[in-house]
Amino acid sequence: MAEVLVYVDHADGAVRKPTLELLTLARRLGDPVAVALGPGAADTAGALAEHGAVRVLTADAPRFGEVLVTPKVDALKAALDAVSPVAVLVPSSAEGKEIAARLAVRADSGVITDAVDVTAGDEGPVAVQSAFAASYTTKSRITRGVPVITVKPNSAPVEPAPAAGAVADLEVAFGDAPAARVVERSERASSGRPDLAEAAIVVSGGRGVGSAENFSVIETLADSLGAAVGASRAAVDAGWYPHAHQVGQTGTTVSPQLYVASGISGAIQHRAGMQTSKTIVAINKDAEAPIFDLVDYGVVGDLFDVVPQLTEEINTRKG
Incomplete structure (x- = not known):
């Protein structure tokens, strides 16, 4: 069966809800293959397998914490080359949309952002979007390359579907040293409430x-x-x-x-x-x-x- 890459949004191994929603959508298109990067990546395997991931590709390196976005694009491109998926699904956060856009350029593919649904079509995955302040609904598909699609949170239910979830290391060849690096991080004060973009x-x-x-x-x-x-x-x-x-x-x-x-x-x-x-x-x-x-x-x-x-x-x- 065809495979679908799903980029995993997680915090030190705790998988965020939008990723689990993506796994539900990915199962409509084929077998989900999750890509988890950075510290705690291997710890995501249990939750991902429980929600349908047949494989979990993991990679960790200092570069993921030192540089924004581009190392993750390097890793997703390596996964795309290794798996040859029918689509790549990414959570539609600010970072997710930048990752998706850069990946599409590198793969010479098209990108669709802020989808609210994804379905299988005769000529490839079809993405549903809300346009013009949700006055219209559009259906689109990529006509060249592997479709890269970002999906808004709360667009699909979280549906457990236990799968093998076999963990494998992803070999990543990072690009040239970037012109900008992360020099400091500070933890955002938590209110104890759900994240606004992900909240039900x-x-x-x-x-x-x-x-x-x-x-x-x-x-x-x-x-x-x-x-x-x-x-x-x-x-x-x-x-x-x-x-x-x-x-x-x-x-x-x-x-x-x-x-x-x-x-x-x-x-x-x-x-x-x-x-x-x-x-x-x-x-x-x-x-x-x-x-x-x-x-x-x-x-x-x-x-x-x-x-x-x-x-x-x-x-x-x-x-």
């Missing part, structure tokens, strides 16, 4: 929240749901919440199972970053707010009345 549930606040202090109402609801916290551009520009949490065209694009928008009017910039969410709930006291045009459920009311009641009800039902 996102609760966001906008201009209607009114202040940085009032974002505690949004955070409390998010914590009751085990959700990530997002913010509109207006809230971020006002200094009420960090830019890393901005949802929208100039922030993070999210596609969770549930998106709750509180005090967000629904400007096109924000909608472009969350319209592919599976279920959208909006809370706004303006019944004419544009956000209500795309929601599954809308509540017209003051968020400071509605959100605490919602949080209390969720906590009550959790028991």
Whole structure:
């Protein structure tokens, strides 16, 4: 059976959820072959095998920690040459899209970014994308070379499918010494909440929240749901919440199972970053707010009345 390369996004051996989603999609196209790089790469094998990887190619070297992106491209190109896959799937993070683009150039192939689905076609894999702020859905395929496709988080379910997961070392010939190197790293402070781009549930606040202090109402609801916290551009520009949490065209694009928008009017910039969410709930006291045009459920009311009641009800039902 044909094989599909899956780039593994992991942190010291802990596989991130978007990679497990890619394995589900890869099984539609062939047998998944996972490529895990850097410290802890070999420790990913158990989780990858449990979710369908027939093989796990691993490589570790100081270069992966010293240089951004290019060593990973070197390794993926080595894996592509060794496996001759029908496609390469990569998580659609900022780094993932850069890796995919560079790999496509080296392999003289095409690249499709931000897919929300991948299916098998008669002439090769077909990628589904949301275009023009999710106003249209497009289907595309690569016409030359091995398709390189990045897929948005939360685009597919995580479905266990135990496979062999045989681990093998990947031999990588690194390119010339790069002009830039990593000279320092600092650990980002953790809130204990899910990563915004990967979260299955996102609760966001906008201009209607009114202040940085009032974002505690949004955070409390998010914590009751085990959700990530997002913010509109207006809230971020006002200094009420960090830019890393901005949802929208100039922030993070999210596609969770549930998106709750509180005090967000629904400007096109924000909608472009969350319209592919599976279920959208909006809370706004303006019944004419544009956000209500795309929601599954809308509540017209003051968020400071509605959100605490919602949080209390969720906590009550959790028991």
